[in-house]
Amino acid sequence: MFFIKQELPINRQIRAKEVQLIGENGEKLGVISLEEALEKAEEKNLDLVLVAPNANPVVCKIMNYGKYKFEQAKKEKEAKKKQRVLEVKEIRVTPNIEEHDFGFKLKNAQKFLADGNKVRITVRFRGREINNSKAGEIVLNKFIENLEEVATVEKNPKLEGRNMFVILAKKAEK
DSSP: OOOOOOOOOGGGGGOOOOEEOOOOOOOEEEEHHHHHHHEEEEEEEHHEEEEEEEEEEEEEEEOOOHHHHHHHHHHHHHHHHHOOOOOOOEEOOOOOOOOHHHHHHHHHHHHHHHTTTTEEEEEEEOOGGGGGHHHHHHHHHHHHTTTEEEEEEEEEEEEEEEEEEEEEEEOOOO
């Protein structure tokens, strides 16, 4: 069950002497006393809802509050459904990666980017490989070069401990 975040004051919960009244079809009915506004709402079997508490005088609207809450909850649910959680997919390679392995990892990176995810390519140095960190940078630059049509570099190659990584994101469509 979904609920709207903010409950609006309705009917007798409203604490104002005068209100700017808006009818159920959106027409302005002018500034009238709260009692008159409540009577008009009761005549139509609808609720008087405070929609703008900071205005002077406060703005109230005649509407079916239950239906309004349901519509708002439906909109929120729909908005939540359209949200996409962005993932960072990681591809690990070594500084002396073979050509076939490189092609395979490159294809995976392209697939991840096409799905709208970010890709973090990590070169892991083992043993004495750390002394030749330039080789890792060459591998990362080769990835960047091969993916430049579909991706932009979000974070340049950076060495952290025994790992060097780069983060790529899908290019924005024009």
